[in-house]
Amino acid sequence: MEIHTAEHQVITPSILYFGTPVVLLSTENGDGTANLAPMSSAWALGQTVVLGLGAHGQTGRNLLARPEVVINLPAPEHWAAVERLAPLTGYDPVPPHKRGTFRYEPAKFGAAGLSPLPAELVRPPRVAECPIQLEARAADVRPDSTDAFLIVEAHVLRVHADPRLVVPGTQHVDPARWSPLIYNFRHYFGLGPELGRSFRSETRAARA
Numbered sequence: 001m002e003i004h005t006a007e008h009q010v011i012t013p014s015i016l017y018f019g020t021p022v023v024l025l026s027t028e029n030g031d032g033t034a035n036l037a038p039m040s041s042a043w044a045l046g047q048t049v050v051l052g053l054g055a056h057g058q059t060g061r062n063l064l065a066r067p068e069v070v071i072n073l074p075a076p077e078h079w080a081a082v083e084r085l086a087p088l089t090g091y092d093p094v095p096p097h098k099r100g101t102f103r104y105e106p107a108k109f110g111a112a113g114l115s116p117l118p119a120e121l122v123r124p125p126r127v128a129e130c131p132i133q134l135e136a137r138a139a140d141v142r143p144d145s146t147d148a149f150l151i152v153e154a155h156v157l158r159v160h161a162d163p164r165l166v167v168p169g170t171q172h173v174d175p176a177r178w179s180p181l182i183y184n185f186r187h188y189f190g191l192g193p194e195l196g197r198s199f200r201s202e203t204r205a206a207r208a
């Protein structure tokens with residue numbers, strides 16, 4: 001292994017998005033229509049997905065009032081659709097800190113060029129193009145310690161997977177076939193080739 005001997009530099013980056021998967025959260029607006037928003041502060045803990053949301057976004061507002069959500073996982077090829085959603089908010093009027101950068105858009109699916117598909121256990125729709133969709137209920141929505149964000153614990157109720165991603169005859173997603181879309185310091189990436197597997201993996205390595 002290469003050994004780095006250079007000293008690290010102390011820096012003050014404006015953001016700390018060190019490379020996490022992008023999810024598209026569909027939630028229900030007060031008038032029954034659907035909102036759709038990209039988020040990358042998402043991670044799984046057993047059957048719970050923890051989400052970090054801006055406190056003044058429509059997604060957080062919806063989840064406080066109507067806790068159902070679909071956590072849709074786009075693939076790398078969907079990055080341009082995700083980016084079409086990036087300057088939009090379903091919050092009307094646009095909150096002061098977003099004015100000039102974001103615009104209000106009530107029809108996010110159409111704006112992104114993505115298709116709604118009814119969910120089975122929750123009211124917000126799935127995103128048909130996303131290969132993995134998690135229907136979930138927000139069991140807890142609470143402010144973070146700065147009051148700038150909401151921390152959401154979403155309990156996953158049902159998982160939908162493109163059959164091409166499922167190891168035949170099992171309940172496993174094939175990690176050699178699935179690739180998340182990664183948000184890496186505000187740039188989009190896919191995964192590189194597999195490096196190895198955890199001792200707890202229940203699926204085979206892509207390359208023996």
Ligand SMILES: Cc1cc2nc3c(=O)[nH]c(=O)nc-3n(C[C@H](O)[C@H](O)[C@H](O)COP(=O)(O)O)c2cc1C
Nearest residue numbers: 037038039040041053054057058059086088089090
């Ligand atoms: C790839 C990507 C990842 C993002 N991740 C987050 C995030 O984790 N949390 C968050 O609050 N906003 C995140 N945003 C910004 C929201 O998408 C943005 O605030 C949006 O206006 C929220 O929409 P809403 O107000 O309709 O909920 C992200 C944006 C992009 C494009």
